[in-house]
Amino acid sequence: MSFGFQQRIEAEMENVNSAWDEAFYESIRDIAEHPVVLRMKLYPHHGNSSCYDHCLNVAYYNYQVCRKFNLDAVSAARGGMLHDLFLYDWHTHTAKTGDHFHGLTHPKAALKNAAKFFKLNRIEKDVIKNHMWPVTVLSIPRTKEGWVTTFVDKYCGAFETSRRR
Numbered sequence: 001m002s003f004g005f006q007q008r009i010e011a012e013m014e015n016v017n018s019a020w021d022e023a024f025y026e027s028i029r030d031i032a033e034h035p036v037v038l039r040m041k042l043y044p045h046h047g048n049s050s051c052y053d054h055c056l057n058v059a060y061y062n063y064q065v066c067r068k069f070n071l072d073a074v075s076a077a078r079g080g081m082l083h084d085l086f087l088y089d090w091h092t093h094t095a096k097t098g099d100h101f102h103g104l105t106h107p108k109a110a111l112k113n114a115a116k117f118f119k120l121n122r123i124e125k126d127v128i129k130n131h132m133w134p135v136t137v138l139s140i141p142r143t144k145e146g147w148v149t150t151f152v153d154k155y156c157g158a159f160e161t162s163r164r165r
């Protein structure tokens, strides 16, 4: 993906249309209020935000950016809300399980969890499975919404970490 694409995403993230907020929330309500998804509130993610807060941020900006780009904003939002549904504290996960590859393995874990509880379309699966590219070298997004997510996820992560108190 070109540098220009990345810059446009960044610009759109700073210029959200709050008139779309209600439509955004309605598009993810069943996911955002599902008991399994709510469990993400128990796990810290970046800085002071929980995994739930992080997923809600990614869903929100995915929706905003994709709607501005005339992409499938609803699928991008729904995939975003589920993209880190791995349900453990990754800060202590390695010590507990010996899994040193959380960065590489969690997208597949999230996809497996998400597929258990929700019917996922092709774009939603792509958003979840390939969001860690380029860390996961061979797991490359196949959809534009998937590409948007790789950037939105990184910006949200950086923003959440910088607000750590």
Ligand SMILES: [Fe+2]
Pocket: 083, 084, 106, 107, 131, 132
């Ligand atoms: Fe992730």
Ligand SMILES: [Fe+2]
Pocket: 054, 058, 083, 084, 153
């Ligand atoms: Fe993430």
